[in-house]
Amino acid sequence: MRRALRLLPLPLSIAVCLPAWADEKPLNWNLCPATDVLPVFTDAPPADKAAAATRDQQPTDIEGDQLVGTTTVPEYQGNVALHRGDQFLGTDRLSFDTETGNYIAEGNVRYQDSSFRMLARRAEGNQESNTHKISDIKYQLVARRGNGVAESVDVQGSVGQMHRSTYTTCDPSQPVWKLVAPQIDVDNEEGFGTARNAILKIGNFPVMWAPWFKFPVDDRRQTGLLYPQLGMSGRNGFDYLQPIYLNLAPNYDDTLMPRYMSKRGFMLDNEFRYLYEGGRGELLTAYLPNDKLRDRDRGRAFYTGYHNVNSHWQARANLAWVSDERYVEDFANRLVGVTASNLQSQVGLYGTGENWTAGIMADRWQLTDYTLTEASLPYNRQPRLYINWDKPVLPWLETGIYAEAVRFTHDDINQKSIDSNGQYVRNGQVSRMDGGSRLDVKPYVSMPFSGAAWYVTPTLAWRYTAYELERGLADKVRADNLAAAGITNPTPEQLRGNASPTRSLPIASIDAGMYFDRETTLFGKSYLHTLEPRLFYLRTPYRDQSDLPIFDTRDFTFSWGQLFRDSRYTGADRQNDANQLTAALSTRFIDQKTGRERFSGSIGQILYFDDSRVVLPGQAPVEKGKSAWIADANYMLNDRWTLGATYQWDPKYKREDLASVRARYLMPNDGVINISYRYRINSGAPASATKEQRTLLEQADLSFLYPINPSWSLVGRYYYSLQDSKPLEIIGGVQWDSCCLAVRALARRYVRNREGEMNTAFQLEFVLKGLSSIGQDTDRTLRRAILGYNRDDLYLVPPSNTGAARDDYDPNQIP
Numbered sequence: 001m002r003r004a005l006r007l008l009p010l011p012l013s014i015a016v017c018l019p020a021w022a023d024e025k026p027l028n029w030n031l032c033p034a035t036d037v038l039p040v041f042t043d044a045p046p047a048d049k050a051a052a053a054t055r056d057q058q059p060t061d062i063e064g065d066q067l068v069g070t071t072t073v074p075e076y077q078g079n080v081a082l083h084r085g086d087q088f089l090g091t092d093r094l095s096f097d098t099e100t101g102n103y104i105a106e107g108n109v110r111y112q113d114s115s116f117r118m119l120a121r122r123a124e125g126n127q128e129s130n131t132h133k134i135s136d137i138k139y140q141l142v143a144r145r146g147n148g149v150a151e152s153v154d155v156q157g158s159v160g161q162m163h164r165s166t167y168t169t170c171d172p173s174q175p176v177w178k179l180v181a182p183q184i185d186v187d188n189e190e191g192f193g194t195a196r197n198a199i200l201k202i203g204n205f206p207v208m209w210a211p212w213f214k215f216p217v218d219d220r221r222q223t224g225l226l227y228p229q230l231g232m233s234g235r236n237g238f239d240y241l242q243p244i245y246l247n248l249a250p251n252y253d254d255t256l257m258p259r260y261m262s263k264r265g266f267m268l269d270n271e272f273r274y275l276y277e278g279g280r281g282e283l284l285t286a287y288l289p290n291d292k293l294r295d296r297d298r299g300r301a302f303y304t305g306y307h308n309v310n311s312h313w314q315a316r317a318n319l320a321w322v323s324d325e326r327y328v329e330d331f332a333n334r335l336v337g338v339t340a341s342n343l344q345s346q347v348g349l350y351g352t353g354e355n356w357t358a359g360i361m362a363d364r365w366q367l368t369d370y371t372l373t374e375a376s377l378p379y380n381r382q383p384r385l386y387i388n389w390d391k392p393v394l395p396w397l398e399t400g401i402y403a404e405a406v407r408f409t410h411d412d413i414n415q416k417s418i419d420s421n422g423q424y425v426r427n428g429q430v431s432r433m434d435g436g437s438r439l440d441v442k443p444y445v446s447m448p449f450s451g452a453a454w455y456v457t458p459t460l461a462w463r464y465t466a467y468e469l470e471r472g473l474a475d476k477v478r479a480d481n482l483a484a485a486g487i488t489n490p491t492p493e494q495l496r497g498n499a500s501p502t503r504s505l506p507i508a509s510i511d512a513g514m515y516f517d518r519e520t521t522l523f524g525k526s527y528l529h530t531l532e533p534r535l536f537y538l539r540t541p542y543r544d545q546s547d548l549p550i551f552d553t554r555d556f557t558f559s560w561g562q563l564f565r566d567s568r569y570t571g572a573d574r575q576n577d578a579n580q581l582t583a584a585l586s587t588r589f590i591d592q593k594t595g596r597e598r599f600s601g602s603i604g605q606i607l608y609f610d611d612s613r614v615v616l617p618g619q620a621p622v623e624k625g626k627s628a629w630i631a632d633a634n635y636m637l638n639d640r641w642t643l644g645a646t647y648q649w650d651p652k653y654k655r656e657d658l659a660s661v662r663a664r665y666l667m668p669n670d671g672v673i674n675i676s677y678r679y680r681i682n683s684g685a686p687a688s689a690t691k692e693q694r695t696l697l698e699q700a701d702l703s704f705l706y707p708i709n710p711s712w713s714l715v716g717r718y719y720y721s722l723q724d725s726k727p728l729e730i731i732g733g734v735q736w737d738s739c740c741l742a743v744r745a746l747a748r749r750y751v752r753n754r755e756g757e758m759n760t761a762f763q764l765e766f767v768l769k770g771l772s773s774i775g776q777d778t779d780r781t782l783r784r785a786i787l788g789y790n791r792d793d794l795y796l797v798p799p800s801n802t803g804a805a806r807d808d809y810d811p812n813q814i815p
Contacts, residue, residue, distance in 0.1 A: 027769045029145060031710055032739035033171050037140040037147040038119060043081055044088035044112040060084040064094070073097045080105075086114045091123075101128035109134075115142050131156045145169050146770050148178075158189035169770035170740035177202045177741050177768055202741070202766075208774075221247040226255070231776045233761035235293075235330065235752065237262035241269070251275050264291050274305075279315075281305025286331075294330075298323045309349070317347040325370040329753045341369035341754075342377055348384075358387040365411075370424050371754055373416055379408040379435060379551045401443040404572065408435040408551045434476070436469035438551065440572035444507075453515045461507040465548070465572050467500060473549055474499040480617065481546045501547040505575060507566050508539045519592070526592040534584045534604075536564050542577035542613055549573065555616060558648065558657070560630055563604045574616060579609040601633040628657050640666045655694075657681050664788065669707040672788035676701045698722040703731075703786040711737050715746070717785045726756065731785055733763075733778070742767040744778040 065078030075095040082089040092107030102125070109120040118139045125132030137150040150165035162184040170176045181198040200208040226243035233239060244256040257269035267288040274281050287299040303319040320343040322328060328340060348361025361384050365377040383406070390400030410433035417427040444461035469477075478497030482490045513534035520529045553571030556562050563582045567575055584604030590597050606627035613621045628650040635643045641663070648658040662676040682696040703717040717731040733746035744765045752759040765775035782789045 028737065028742075029739065029769070031737060032145070033173070036117075036142075037172060038117045038138060041088060041090060041110050041112050041117070043079075043090060044110075045083060045086060058085045062094075069095065072099055088112045101126045103127060116140070117142060125155075129156075147172065158187060160186040162186065167771075168740065169768075170738075174739060176738055177771075179771065200768075221245070221253060223247045227772050227774050229776050230774075231761065231763055233759060235759050236264060264288060264293055278309075279305065279307035281317075294324070294326065296324070298327060300327060300331075312353055313349060313351040315347075315349050319345040319347065321345070321366065322368060325367055326753075328368040329370075341372055342366060343368055355391045356387065356389040358385075360385045369754060374411045374413045375431075375433070377411065379410050381406050381552075382409050383407060396447050396449055398446045398448060399444070400446075401441065403442070404440045405437070406551075407437045410435055432472065434470035434472035436467055436473055436549065436551075438465065438467050438572060440465045442507075454513070456510065456512040458510045459508070459566075461566070462504070463507060463575055464502070464504045465575075466502045467548065469497070469499045469501075469549060471497075471499060473497075477547060477549050484617070498547045503543055503545055503548060503575065505541055505543045507575070509566055510535075510537045511564065512536075520589075522589070527598065528588075528590040528592055530586075530588045530590070532586040532588075534564075534582075534586070536582040536584075538566055538578045538580050538582075540566070540575065540578040543575070545574055545614055550616065553616070555619070558628065558630070560602065560604065560632060563606060563630065569616070574614055576612050576614045576622075577610075578612060580612075581607045581609070583607070596636065597634075599633070599635045601631070603629065603631045605629050623652075626651055642666075655681070666788065666791075667705075667707065669710065670791055671705050671707045671713070672786065672791075673704045673706070674702070674787050695723050699728070705782075705786055705789050713737070715744075715782055715786065715789070719785075724756070727751075729785070731781070733782075740769045742769065744782075746778055746781065748781070 060082055061084070062076065062080070062082045064076030064080040067074060067076055069075035073095060075093065077093050080091045080094045082094075088111065089105075090108070090110040091105040094103065094105045096103045103123075105123040106121075109118075109123050111118040111120075116139065118137060120134045120138075121136035123132065123134045132153075132155045134153045135151070137153060138147075139150070140147040146167055146169050148166040148168060151163045153163070154161045162181070164182055165184055166178050166180050168175055168178040170178070178201050179198060180201060181195045183197070184193055184195045186193040194212070195210065196212055198210045199206045223246050224244075226245050228243070229239075229241040231239040239259070239261050241257055241259040244258070246254040246256065248254055252272070252274035254273075255271040257271070259267040259269055261267065265288065267286060269286045270284070272283040272285075282304050284302040285300065287297070289297050291298050300322045301319070302321075303317060306314055306316045308314050322343065328343070332340075343366045344363055345366070346361060346363040348359055350359040350361070351357065362380075362382045363384075364380045364382070367374055367377055369376070384404070385406070386402075386404040388400070388402050390398060392398045413431040413433060414426045415429040415431065416424045419425050440463070442461055442463045444459055446457060446459040448457045449455065450457075474497030475495055476497070479490075479495055482494060487494070511534075513532060516531040518529050520527050550573050551571070553569050553573035555569055556565065562568060563584060566578075569576060582604060584602065586600070586602040588597055588601075589599040608622060608624050608627065611621055611624050615621055628648045631645075631647045631649075633645050637643065642665075644660075644662045646658065646660040648656065650657050657680070659679040660677065662674070664675075665673045667673065677700050679698045680696045681694040699719070699721050701717070701719045703719075705713060705715050707713040713735045715731070715733045715735060717729060718727065719729040720727050727749070729748070729750040731746060731748045733744060735745075736743045744763075744767070746763040748761045748763065749758055750761075751757070763776040763778050763781065765773055765778040767773045779790075783793060788794050
């Protein structure tokens with residue numbers, strides 16, 4: 001028997017109430033039983049998201065073994081089934097009063113759609129008034145894996161009330177955790193629920209009780225408490241943070257984060273976010289009145305945001321401020337916080353088009369290392385204007401220009417001394433640092449010729465740089481030059497520096513290379529083997545640049561990329577003279593079946609035909625001869641083992657300038673082991689220095705995620721400085737994982753400041769899968785310390801740390 005009828009609007013409040021806290025992060029359900037909590041109903045249609053989107057426009061069909069009763073009150077008996085789109089309702093008996101709208105469904109009431117499955121003993125209500133009552137419910141959320149029971153659900157319109165309900169993502173046979181609430185009110189129209197006397201149980205033990213709280217039941221955000229974070233460390237003591245979320249408007253919100261540290265006192269963090277069609281922003285602030293360890297008020301303010309002016313221009317700001325020079329040391333949890341000695345604030349307007357990029361911006365630096373003075377800070381650029389333009393004129397002709405105008409300023413230097421307690425304190429002496437302006441223009445023309453297996457690119461550029469210096473800086477540059485020349489008693493005329501120095505010179509280069517490939521077989525596997533020789537010739541005449549100040553220029557770290565640049569300096573204050581040829585060779589073995597690069601190797605060297613006399617202050621000229629050899633190799637033994645090495649050997653001094661060896665083993669069950677060794681010399685050290693004096697860093701690093709079994713795993717890192725004979729970071733921890741609960745416990749000891757003082761911290765986190773996590777964010781700590789802790793991180797391409805950003809000004813990059 002078939003008859004068109006509206007599907008009973010079953011109250012699915014239970015499907016969206018307790019699981020509303022579910023994490024968005026993908027979770028591991030591999031330890032869960034393969035069977036469904038509620039078996040799929042065989043007479044229900046298959047899950048169809050397209051049908052779910054249009055269910056309201058589709059009619060309802062009803063079937064049953066027998067139709068009895070009257071025309072006004074029909075009663076269906078035996079295998080009653082209602083279908084509409086992806087929805088299915090089944091029951092043993094259904095009666096429906098067509099005049100009043102009352103209905104009763106009794107016996108094995110079953111409901112299923114694309115995301116929800118339910119069993120109940122009885123359902124009754126009224127279609128016209130949209131009131132319903134369902135009794136003795138068992139439910140399963142198919143998409144989120146949540147399940148639970150409820151004694152009854154009462155619904156009137158968009159408002160529902162659940163009685164004695166539970167929610168868990170665990171299998172009913174192994175209820176590791178469960179959320180229990182005697183009463184939950186759900187308002188689907190307003191988008192929130194209210195739970196009373198809710199209890200979180202782990203096993204049979206209640207671990208958290210909330211007498212009353214509200215939570216969202218859909219994507220709309222709601223004001224309320226977020227889960228707290230707990231920690232323990234040597235510098236903060238017991239650490240408790242309680243986030244309070246404030247949903248102020250659809251496009252902006254605020255999170256208050258009161259924090260108590262037993263060794264420091266109460267601190268208030270705050271995060272304000274806004275979003276609109278043309279941009280977004282975030283403001284982070286913190287205030288700690290009367291830090292008990294520092295005996296002063298402390299705080300910070302960070303802002304990041306952007307605004308899209310139009311399709312070509314965007315305004316961006318990245319502002320940072322801290323109250324004192326030890327704030328970063330005390331409150332940074334990463335090693336980068338130890339090595340950072342300053343904070344940069346920057347605001348600007350940036351544009352990009354088909355053949356150009358441009359920008360106008362300003363920045364400022366703040367000191368964050370109490371052992372240093374403002375003399376260590378870079379110059380502020382206030383303002384800075386740049387434009388990069390390039391355009392192919394013909395297939396074999398390209399022209400372009402780099403141009404930058406910038407005004408450099410610097411904060412005064414407050415000198416420091418060491419007091420009787422060994423502390424750095426300001427002694428009241430203030431020194432002024434003068435600045436100036438700089439214009440740098442570099443037009444160029446390039447002729448790229450290429451074929452299927454070769455290329456030749458000659459480039460000719462002209463670089464002009466002009467300065468307008470404040471008198472104090474011009475005189476200081478001249479005095480430094482006289483001192484370097486050994487003139488001890490200069491006359492006043494000799495001490496007067498050039499306030500408007502300039503530099504102008506041509507730069508010519510030829511970049512050429514070839515590609516050879518062949519098919520070969522190694523160890524029974526087919527590979528594509530390539531050979532890629534490359535030559536790069538650079539010619540730049542010498543110009544005396546001793547009258548030019550040093551604003552933002554330093555030498556690049558000698559590396560593979562430096563073999564093919566037209567300057568060994570970043571910044572415009574120096575352009576080295578050059579008559580040199582780079583010869584390099586790369587080779588690859590590419591698996592023909594998988595396309596994976598099983599082996600890659602590169603080696604290269606620069607041959608200097610003349611001495612390069614342009615240097616930064618305190619450096620020695622680059623002598624005629626050969627540079628250090630640079631070699632790099634990566635070998636994928638199989639799908640689990642990867643080896644890599646980078647090596648630099650200086651034939652002139654017969655010494656290694658850099659050595660880096662790394663190995664990674666991917667274990668089954670997502671385990672990983674990383675081993676690396678890094679050694680680099682200080683290139684500025686004199687040739688007569690010992691190895692210990694030349695060593696800039698020598699470090700060894702071991703990190704791992706080791707699964708003992710499907711539930712237990714060990715995590716750790718041992719990051720050690722061989723140069724200083726002390727660890728930089730030690731992490732040891734254990735993880736326990738089950739179908740629906742994960743627990744991570746970590747102990748961490750790491751260098752907390754430049755003086756090498758250590759800090760010890762403990763982190764504990766409970767991850768209630770499908771609900772939320774309680775404790776500190778251990779996942780973030782482990783992903784930073786253990787490359788491959790999250791396996792997907794291995795396949796991300798990190799940004800280059802030597803190349804320029806698209807909206808940046810880099811006249812030293814080969815066009």
